[in-house]
Amino acid sequence: MKKWYYNPVLASSLKTRMRGWRTAASVTAYLGVMLFIAYIFFKIYIEAQAINGISVNANQSVGLQVYLTLAIIQFALILLITPAQTAGVVSSEREMQTLDLLLCTKMSSAAIIMGKLLSSLGFILLLIIASIPLFSLVLLFGGIALEDIAILFLFYIVTAFGVGSIGVFYSTLFKRTVVSTVVTYVTIFFLGIVSVVLGTYMMAMHYSQPSQPADYYIPFILYINPGVGLADLLSTQAGGQYVLPYGIIGLLIGQVGNIPQGWFQQLPFWVKNIGVISIIATLLLVISTWSIRPNKRMGARIWKVRRSG
Amino acid sequence: MLIIRDLVKRYGNFTAVDHLNMHVQRGQIFGFIGPNGAGKTTTMKIIATLLAPTSGQVMVDGVELQKDPIKIREKIGYMPDFFGVYDNLKVMEYLDFYGSAYGIEYRQRRRIAEDLLELVDLRDKKDAYVDTLSRGMKQRLCLARCLIHNPELLILDEPASGMDPRARAEIKGILKELKRMGKTILISSHILAELSEICDCVGIIDRGRMVVQGSVDHIVRRMEGEAVVRLKVLRDVDRAVKLLKEQPMVTGIVQEEQFLEVTCKGNDEELWKLLRTLVNSEIPVISFNKAEGNLEHIFMEVTSDEEMVL
Ligand SMILES: Nc1ncnc2c1ncn2[C@@H]1O[C@H](COP(=O)(O)OP(=O)(O)O)[C@@H](O)[C@H]1O
Ligand SMILES: [Mg+2]
Numbered sequence: 001m002k003k004w005y006y007n008p009v010l011a012s013s014l015k016t017r018m019r020g021w022r023t024a025a026s027v028t029a030y031l032g033v034m035l036f037i038a039y040i041f042f043k044i045y046i047e048a049q050a051i052n053g054i055s056v057n058a059n060q061s062v063g064l065q066v067y068l069t070l071a072i073i074q075f076a077l078i079l080l081i082t083p084a085q086t087a088g089v090v091s092s093e094r095e096m097q098t099l100d101l102l103l104c105t106k107m108s109s110a111a112i113i114m115g116k117l118l119s120s121l122g123f124i125l126l127l128i129i130a131s132i133p134l135f136s137l138v139l140l141f142g143g144i145a146l147e148d149i150a151i152l153f154l155f156y157i158v159t160a161f162g163v164g165s166i167g168v169f170y171s172t173l174f175k176r177t178v179v180s181t182v183v184t185y186v187t188i189f190f191l192g193i194v195s196v197v198l199g200t201y202m203m204a205m206h207y208s209q210p211s212q213p214a215d216y217y218i219p220f221i222l223y224i225n226p227g228v229g230l231a232d233l234l235s236t237q238a239g240g241q242y243v244l245p246y247g248i249i250g251l252l253i254g255q256v257g258n259i260p261q262g263w264f265q266q267l268p269f270w271v272k273n274i275g276v277i278s279i280i281a282t283l284l285l286v287i288s289t290w291s292i293r294p295n296k297r298m299g300a301r302i303w304k305v306r307r308s309g
Numbered sequence: 310m311l312i313i314r315d316l317v318k319r320y321g322n323f324t325a326v327d328h329l330n331m332h333v334q335r336g337q338i339f340g341f342i343g344p345n346g347a348g349k350t351t352t353m354k355i356i357a358t359l360l361a362p363t364s365g366q367v368m369v370d371g372v373e374l375q376k377d378p379i380k381i382r383e384k385i386g387y388m389p390d391f392f393g394v395y396d397n398l399k400v401m402e403y404l405d406f407y408g409s410a411y412g413i414e415y416r417q418r419r420r421i422a423e424d425l426l427e428l429v430d431l432r433d434k435k436d437a438y439v440d441t442l443s444r445g446m447k448q449r450l451c452l453a454r455c456l457i458h459n460p461e462l463l464i465l466d467e468p469a470s471g472m473d474p475r476a477r478a479e480i481k482g483i484l485k486e487l488k489r490m491g492k493t494i495l496i497s498s499h500i501l502a503e504l505s506e507i508c509d510c511v512g513i514i515d516r517g518r519m520v521v522q523g524s525v526d527h528i529v530r531r532m533e534g535e536a537v538v539r540l541k542v543l544r545d546v547d548r549a550v551k552l553l554k555e556q557p558m559v560t561g562i563v564q565e566e567q568f569l570e571v572t573c574k575g576n577d578e579e580l581w582k583l584l585r586t587l588v589n590s591e592i593p594v595i596s597f598n599k600a601e602g603n604l605e606h607i608f609m610e611v612t613s614d615e616e617m618v619l
Contacts, residue, residue, distance in 0.1 A: 008409035016397045097393040100359050101454070104387050105410035106379065 008107065009115025014122060023123070027130045030081075034073055034134060041069045063141025068234055070138070071152055074131055075159065075230055079192075082124055082160050083184040086167030088177035089116035090292060095177060099292070109289045117168050117285065124160045128153060148237045155233055158274040159226040163188060165281035165288075172288040195225040218269065224280060229273030236268060310335040310462055310493040311356070316365035318351050318517075325351045327517035329365070333462075333495055333510070338488055340508035341497040348517040349497040350390055353464050356495070357387035369462055383411075386455030390466040392447045396440035400431060400450060403439050404457055411458035418457065425453040429483055445476030452483060463487065465496045469504075481507055536580060536599055538571045543593035552590055556583060 017023055045065055090113075093099040102112055135149050166187055170180040199222035206217050222228045311333040318326040326348045333339040343349050354360040356367055358378040367374035369381050398406065401422060408418030426432045429449035434442065442450065448468060455463060469477045484494060484507055498504050504511065505525055512522035521528055542549050546567060553559050553571055558579050561572035573583060580599060587594050 006409075008406060011409065012398070012402070012406045015402070016395075019397075096395065097389070097391045098395060100354075100357075100389055101387075101393045101407070102410060103359060104357055104382055104385075105407065106382060106412050106458075107410045 007111055007115040007118065009102075009112060010119045010122070013115075013119035017119070017123065023126070026123075027127060030077065030127050031130055031134065034070065034077065034131060037073050038066065038070050038134075042066060061143065063138050063143040064238055066141065067135070067138040067144045067148075068238065070131075070135060071230070071234055074128070074156065075227075078124060078128075078156055078160050079163060079188060081127070082121075082163040083167050083181060083188060085120040085123055086117065086164040087171050087181040087184040089120050089168055090171040090288070091174055091177040091180050092171075094175055103293060109292050112292065113168060113172075113285055113289045117164055120167075121160055121164050124164070125157070128156050128160075144237065152233065152237075155226075155230060155270065155274060158277055159230075162226060162277040162281045165284040169284040169288050172291050192225060192227055195221045196228065199225070199228070220276075223273055223276040226273065226277060229270040229277075232268065232273070233270040236270070310337075310370055311339075311495060312366075312368040313352070313356075314366040314368075316352065316355065316367065317363045318348070318355060318360065319363045325517055326355070326362075329514070329517065329519050331512055331519060331522065333493060335461075335493050336488070336491055337509045338484060338494045338496060338507055340504040340511035341495055341514065342499070342504065342511055343497075343514035344499050347499075347514045349499075349514060350466055352514075353387070353466050353495070353497060354389075356381075356464055357385060358382055359387075383458065384460055385462045385464055386458070386460035387464045388451050388455045388466060388468060390470070392451055394439045394447060394450070396438065398439050399436050400426070400439060400442070401435045403450065404453060407454050408457045413458065421457060421459070422453075425456055428456075428486065429453045430479070445472060445479065448472060448476065448480065449483070452480070456487075461493060463492055463494045463496075465494065467497050467499070469498055469500070536573055536575070536577075538573065538580060538583070538597060538599050540569050540571065540587075540594055540598070541567050541596040542569065543567070543595050545592055548590075549587065549592045549594075552587065552592065553583075556586065558583065 042065070045062075090099065093102065093116075103109075107115075132149075132153075135152075138144050138149070139146065163184075167180070167184045170184050170187070171177065174180040174183065199219045202219040202221070203217065206219075311331065313329055313331040316326050316329040316331075317324065329348070329352060331339075331341075331352075341349055341352070351360065355362050356369070356374070358374065358381055362374075369384050372380045372384065374381050394403065395406075404422040404425065405418060408422060409415075413421065423432075426435055429452055431446060431449055431453070434446060439447070439450065452465070452468065455465075468480055472480065484496070487494060488507075496504065496508070508525060510522070510524050511528060513520045513528075544567075546564065546569070549569065550562055550564060553562055553569070556573070558573045558575045559571055560574060563570040571583075573579065577599070584594065584597050
């Protein structure tokens with residue numbers, strides 16, 4: 001009996017990924033980069049405080065600063081690495097001419113896509129897990145609780161899932177890995193920038209009406225941007241006092257002080273953010289699943305669970 | 310085992326497969342012959358459920374392709390006209406991977422893989438990386454791969470192309486062994502010579518249409534109405550060609566320096582008359598022999614008339 005969680009694509013890629021020194025070297029390099037950047041920021045911060053004559057005895061504040069810095073660096077690294085990992089999963093199978101062979105087997109399209117996505121996200125997950133010791137340093141300073149870190153990591157996983165599904169989607173759409181990778185980066189860049197610019201503009205227009213609306217208004221376009229969600233999450237975790245350093249978004253979100261109504265509106269912004277991202281990611285994966293088999297009439301059965309006797 | 314009825318595949322306006330009919334019986338090796346671009350790969354991809362046909366019906370072992378493609382995938386082993394190997398896998402892992410993709414349980418697929426490596430003579434390469442294998446070895450590994458789930462019908466797309474004679478002979482040996490094991494094999498090629506020996510049946514496809522189909526003997530007999538004569542003249546080649554063209558029984562001439570390949574209707578009596586005409590006209594014929602009707606020649610005849618000078 002085949003176990004439902006056993007995915008041949010995932011199993012095989014885990015085996016080859018873990019072979020040799022490359023993965024270990026990548027993880028080490030990743031942690032090195034994070035540690036280095038964190039160190040630089042930390043140093044600048046301490047020096048700035050020393051110059052301003054502020055005493056550094058507030059351990060909690062230091063802990064919080066280190067945490068925020070690490071959180072943002074890790075987020076940026078995930079955005080940077082995930083497209084490269086995922087944007088070639090299907091197109092490279094096409095380039096190696098192995099996709100047809102896979103499509104001839106008993107694996108469903110959904111299993112192939114999920115196996116591909118998970119095996120490429122597996123690496124990101126490994127990096128995230130490897131960074132846990134780094135984050136737990138923050139706990140020594142205080143100011144941040146264990147569950148804050150847990151929630152942040154959940155947020156990372158959803159972000160990687162979202163970005164990864166964009167990569168997978170393009171890799172099914174484009175025949176060449178290079179094209180797919182470039183388009184994924186461009187998409188992420190533009191989604192990040194355009195959504196913020198447009199969303200901010202819409203909010204500004206909304207709140208500058210002469211009638212001075214006091215309702216709870218966040219344009220939908222901001223929900224698709226994990227950067228905004230992260231800003232919201234971090235400012236919540238920092239107790240609201242670090243809203244301003246995260247720019248105009250933090251300011252605008254901070255401005256929405258009115259009591260929201262309804263269960264959906266009462267949810268924190270970042271929760272809705274990861275909800276929306278997950279839904280979009282799932283949709284992209286469904287489209288990818290549907291499109292890898294050229295034989296559309298046969299696509300009707302892709303979701304059927306199959307077991308071997 | 311395999312029945313194809315009125316299969317049509319169009320790419321836009323272009324018809325790659327045009328009302329193709331084919332019948333492959335269980336246990337047969339069926340040679341699917343045609344020049345490049347005839348539609349062999351397209352037909353095979355349709356059978357392998359990788360392409361949707363525009364219209365028509367494909368049945369494998371009584372299962373209709375459109376109705377249950379998953380069942381079809383279990384029944385067939387498809388070997389495309391390229392290798393398709395992951396270069397970061399070892400030979401054993403490669404087979405193991407496809408075994409797992411077919412849902413075969415670990416211990417069982419290990420055992421099958423061992424047997425298959427034995428069959429394709431790659432046992433001592435079991436722990437070698439796939440990309441270190443030679444072309445012939447890769448080809449045999451791919452053959453082993455499409456056998457991993459013990460399919461009844463093998464679809465092999467030009468397995469002999471680009472192989473050296475030795476690798477070809479090895480593949481042929483394996484195919485004979487597979488036939489003995491009761492597999493049905495559909496094998497394509499654009500070169501006939503190598504297939505005529507192992508095939509029970511051949512179908513010749515040209516521009517998407519099945520031109521002729523049947524046992525090798527049957528086709529030879531059908532073609533026997535046309536005899537092919539190779540002759541060599543000492544000089545006066547042009548005059549010889551001119552004279553031959555005037556003969557009613559001559560249907561085609563291919564000239565290559567002093568050598569002439571003449572296709573003509575009729576029996577041996579007619580051939581003798583032809584030779585007499587040449588000699589009577591003082592054409593210095595120094596050799597004249599009737600070619601046995603091998604498949605390659607028939608193939609030339611049915612599929613390419615451009616090369617004939619007439
Ligand atoms: N995806 C495609 N789009 C358009 N035309 C194609 C496509 N694939 C194959 N063809 C055309 O269909 C014809 C048959 O191709 P193919 O089946 O590969 O022939 P063979 O395998 O016999 O050489 C060729 O003329 C080829 O150019
Ligand atoms: Mg071909």
